[in-house]
Amino acid sequence: xxxxxxxxxxxxxxxxxxxxxxxxxxxxxxxxxxxxxxxxxxxxxxxxxxxxxxxxxxxxxxxxxxxxxxxxxxxxxxxxxxxxxxxxxxxxxxxxxxxxxxxxxxxxxxxxxxxxxxxxxxxxxxxxxxxxxxxxxxxxxxxxxxxxxxxxxxxxxxxxxxxxxxxxxxxxxxxxxxxxxxxxxxxxxxxxxxxxxxxxxxxxxxxxxxxxxxxxxxxxxxxxxxxxxxxxxxxxxxxxxxxxxxxxxxxxxxxxxxxxxxxxxxxxxxxxxxxxxxxxxxxxxxxxxxxxxxxxxxxxxxxxxxxxxxxxxxxxxxxxxxxxxxxxxxxxxx
Amino acid sequence: xxxxxxxxxxxxxxxxxxxxxxxxxxxxxxxxxxxxxxxxxxxxxxxxxxxxxxxxxxxxxxxxxxxxxxxxxxxxxxxxxxxxxxxxxxxxxxxxxxxxxxxxxxxxxxxxxxxxxxxxxxxxxxxxxxxxxxxxxxxxxxxxxxxxxxxxxxxxxxxxxxxxxxxxxxxxxxxxxxxxxxxxxxxxxxxxxxxxxxxxxxxxxxxxxxxxxxxxxxxxxxxxxxxxxxxxxxxxxxxxxxxxxxxxxxxxxxxxxxxxxxxxxxxxxxxxxxxxxxxxxxxxxxxxxxxxxxxxxxxxxxxxxxxxxxxxxxxxxxxxxxxxxxxxxxxxxxxxxxxxxxxxxxxxxxxxxxxxxxxxxxxxxxxxxxxxxxxxxxxxxxxxxxxxxxxxxxxxxxxxxxxxxxxxxxxxxxxxxxxxxxxxx
Numbered sequence: 001x002x003x004x005x006x007x008x009x010x011x012x013x014x015x016x017x018x019x020x021x022x023x024x025x026x027x028x029x030x031x032x033x034x035x036x037x038x039x040x041x042x043x044x045x046x047x048x049x050x051x052x053x054x055x056x057x058x059x060x061x062x063x064x065x066x067x068x069x070x071x072x073x074x075x076x077x078x079x080x081x082x083x084x085x086x087x088x089x090x091x092x093x094x095x096x097x098x099x100x101x102x103x104x105x106x107x108x109x110x111x112x113x114x115x116x117x118x119x120x121x122x123x124x125x126x127x128x129x130x131x132x133x134x135x136x137x138x139x140x141x142x143x144x145x146x147x148x149x150x151x152x153x154x155x156x157x158x159x160x161x162x163x164x165x166x167x168x169x170x171x172x173x174x175x176x177x178x179x180x181x182x183x184x185x186x187x188x189x190x191x192x193x194x195x196x197x198x199x200x201x202x203x204x205x206x207x208x209x210x211x212x213x214x215x216x217x218x219x220x221x222x223x224x225x226x227x228x229x230x231x232x233x234x235x236x237x238x239x240x241x242x243x244x245x246x247x248x249x250x251x252x253x254x255x256x257x258x259x260x261x262x263x264x265x266x267x268x269x270x271x272x273x274x275x276x277x278x279x280x281x282x283x284x285x286x287x288x289x290x291x292x293x294x295x296x297x298x299x300x301x302x303x304x305x306x307x308x309x310x311x312x313x314x315x316x317x318x319x320x321x322x323x324x325x326x327x328x329x330x331x332x333x334x
Numbered sequence: 335x336x337x338x339x340x341x342x343x344x345x346x347x348x349x350x351x352x353x354x355x356x357x358x359x360x361x362x363x364x365x366x367x368x369x370x371x372x373x374x375x376x377x378x379x380x381x382x383x384x385x386x387x388x389x390x391x392x393x394x395x396x397x398x399x400x401x402x403x404x405x406x407x408x409x410x411x412x413x414x415x416x417x418x419x420x421x422x423x424x425x426x427x428x429x430x431x432x433x434x435x436x437x438x439x440x441x442x443x444x445x446x447x448x449x450x451x452x453x454x455x456x457x458x459x460x461x462x463x464x465x466x467x468x469x470x471x472x473x474x475x476x477x478x479x480x481x482x483x484x485x486x487x488x489x490x491x492x493x494x495x496x497x498x499x500x501x502x503x504x505x506x507x508x509x510x511x512x513x514x515x516x517x518x519x520x521x522x523x524x525x526x527x528x529x530x531x532x533x534x535x536x537x538x539x540x541x542x543x544x545x546x547x548x549x550x551x552x553x554x555x556x557x558x559x560x561x562x563x564x565x566x567x568x569x570x571x572x573x574x575x576x577x578x579x580x581x582x583x584x585x586x587x588x589x590x591x592x593x594x595x596x597x598x599x600x601x602x603x604x605x606x607x608x609x610x611x612x613x614x615x616x617x618x619x620x621x622x623x624x625x626x627x628x629x630x631x632x633x634x635x636x637x638x639x640x641x642x643x644x645x646x647x648x649x650x651x652x653x654x655x656x657x658x659x660x661x662x663x664x665x666x667x668x669x670x671x672x673x674x675x676x677x678x679x680x681x682x683x684x685x686x687x688x689x690x691x692x693x694x695x696x697x698x699x700x701x702x703x704x705x706x707x708x709x710x711x712x713x714x715x716x717x718x719x720x721x722x723x724x725x726x727x728x729x730x731x732x733x734x735x736x737x738x739x740x741x742x743x744x745x746x747x748x749x750x751x752x753x754x755x756x757x758x759x
Contacts, residue, residue, distance in 0.1 A: 003374075003381075023384035030373060031366050031389070038394065084577045182392035183358065189394050231535060 001029060009055035015047070016200045021188065025052065028186040034146045034167035036131075036182060039190035041172050042235020046129055048190075049168035053125035056166065061120075062127045063113040065134035071141060075151055077110045078103075104155040114145060118161035125166045131181075132171040139181050146184040193236060195222045205240055209247045216254040217243050221266065229275045234266045242266045256280045342368060348407055352390055355399045363389055379408070431457040438464070442471060455498075498727055539746055594683050595626035596711065598672070600690035601653050602632045602663045608689075608719040627679060631668035632661035665690060665734075666699030673706050680710040688716040688738070697730045704737040714738040717752055721745075 003026050010017050028035040037045040053060035063074060083103050090099050117126040145151055149161035171177055193201060195218050202214040221239040224230050242265040251258055260277060267273050345367055349359045367389045374385055383404050391400040435457035439448055568584035628638040636658050653659050672679055680686060686707055694700045708714045722742040725731045743749035
């Protein structure tokens, strides 16, 4: 598969991508390398696996990692109850060796995601999600699969992959991933999207939301990410949720009041919400020089609604009031 | 064919350069890079760069290193010539400056041997600093005639001090120039250089780290369950699930006594920002220990009230009003008071953690008391906010590092690693 075909397939799957992602995917697919994706939570790491599965027309097998995950939950487990039943039923009917051998056959093997992915007749996409949540022992256990596409089951021996799965591992960097695992993977880091890409994602994923509102959401989310005081930056998933929430409320324009009341969709901790509220209150108390202000100032229009024309105003050489007697929109005029 | 060979040769050289930058480049990676280049349109520089980055770089840090090497390696002929010319010019200037420095130093301080690094540091001194040194020499001229050896030693020590400061500055500049992951850059930044707006981010990182370490501890305790004796009752009960077969054995959890932490925290003026960070960590990790006692010291010693340790704002005020804040550092006196006046504090079950830059007065006394404390406590660690590369410039740090396990924690990453080591050891 060449890059252009891959792009076409990603387009068909309605995924907003950049050249970096496409080239990395191309390399990983062509070299049959597992792909390790890192990035902040909610930037679309898991989505890449789903979209690749859709683009390649393969089945997606997902394995969610967590602390304490072991091979019985990821690779295989023997069906003990069925084995015990079989022993009791066949006791005396068959000789011991045959019975023992039959107990460790496919009939009693419960396949878990890793085994499923390598025993599948059709190639699949295997998503190992949030590998950083699993234990280091599990990481070491994965190495054989990632490098040789095979696993070892003590009672059966080594099982080689019938078809090579495309493996995607994701990590939020909650803990460092071992070098051994990294070396076996192609690496992709997904950053927060810039405003243009965020807008494209909003247009693609929530097409029913008003275009003007999408622009305002993208701008607001971008500003929140730029804000150093915000500890947990909003992710793409959160901006999509926010757009849906605002749409459900029938909102057409994002105002500071609406931002305050719906901020829970985009910021997820109290400190950040308090920081935003303070920033919004400060902005309300001291309105910034908007485009409208500037235009009016340049045109030297009278601004009735903002000034009480008290004595003792600031003098400014550039002030239109000084020259023309018209109000400028910046100062209080006597 | 010739083109392919040239590319392969360049790629091998590029791999070697990446290795020089500390990246692990195996033959497998080189072979992957070759095969992917053959399947790509080589006319687009960015595509080639991204493809090679995918093959070679395995982390965010490595991506940044890769970009730097790639951008300086794959250049047009003109750019290469321009860079070569610039390097030649810089080398000529450097040699000239070194010769001048050598000459100036031999005139200023005859019979003193300087290393190449010291000469280079002298050549980097500003004209003003050089002039100041020369003026000092002129001012001291009268003394020269009276006592030549004394004068020579004094001038030499002044020169060495200036040169040492310059070397430290140059090392700092080199550390600052290293490209690091912008997302986690704060972990590598010197804690004493934090701006106010970076502190909340740093605190959040520490909270995450401490909860992670607590998780690791819990996991260890869970893992240690098997080390206890066999629990017959639970094993028999479990066997009922498998028709009476003893399929899974259950073990009694073994009880492990937690260590008692004794924290001796330096709160002299230069240490206060760091002490606050360190204490936040220690507080968060407190549950790893059965009990902990915190002492504050500068020239005097005072035990911190556990109540104030619960809240960092209250703690900060408490430290400032304690009477020990902002004075000089006398580690020996502090340890002596613990050893003599509170002998029950240190026992084989306790771990003494000294949070200090170790720039203490009476270093001999500090070393003696450290030996005594080491004999009484189970383990003695020192968390030093000075970067390890600077320890060699301080004789007190070097002396104390021989007496206990000294861990550098100038950055959040180092502090995290040190705390992990303390907790899991």
